Amino acid sequence: MADTKQRITTFLMFEGQAEEAMNYYISIFEQAEILSIRRYGPGEAGDEGSVMLATFSLYGQVFMCIDSNVKHQFTFTPAISLYVTCMTDEEIERHFARLSQDGQVLMPLGEYPGIGKFGWVADRYGVSWQLNLEQNA
Structure with missing residues (x-):
């Protein structure tokens, strides 16, 4: 495969918490950074200063997010989740503790x-995460 550019990107829609969520995620994962933020300006469709479009990276995977100026009757659902392969026991324990703080445990961390x-x-934002320890770790 010659084309190695990421062509499918996870897109997360928040209602006023996009920047807060990005900062939260990059504080959890070691190889993480905010790549870009474009904000709404005066007189534009969203609240001034809120995120019109942002990109961030977790372990090289790029995500997009926005602050929707429309209140929706839906939010995130566990029917789709972000699956993270952790390389060490310490890493999975740390990620699970941080992501579950003020969130909801759907399956407790354990051996299955x-x-x-x-x-x-x-x-805490409703985004679903599955954490798995690499079998060869």
Whole structure:
């Protein structure tokens, strides 16, 4: 495969918490950074200063997010989640603790037959994360 550019990007829509969520995520993962932020200006469709479009990276995976100026009847659902392969026991423990803080544990961190060490959580913003310890770690 010659084309190695990421062509499919996870897009997260928040209602006024996009920048807060990005900062939260980059504080959790070691190789993480905010790549760009474009904000609404005076007289534009969103609240002035809120995130019109931003990109951030977690372990090289690029995500996009926005602050929706429209209140929706929906939010994030565990039907789709971000799956993170952790390389060490310390890493999975740390990520699980941070992501579950003020969130909801969907499956407690533990050993599961056929899976190994695994945990599933919806974070404080409702984004669902599945954490798995690399079997060869």
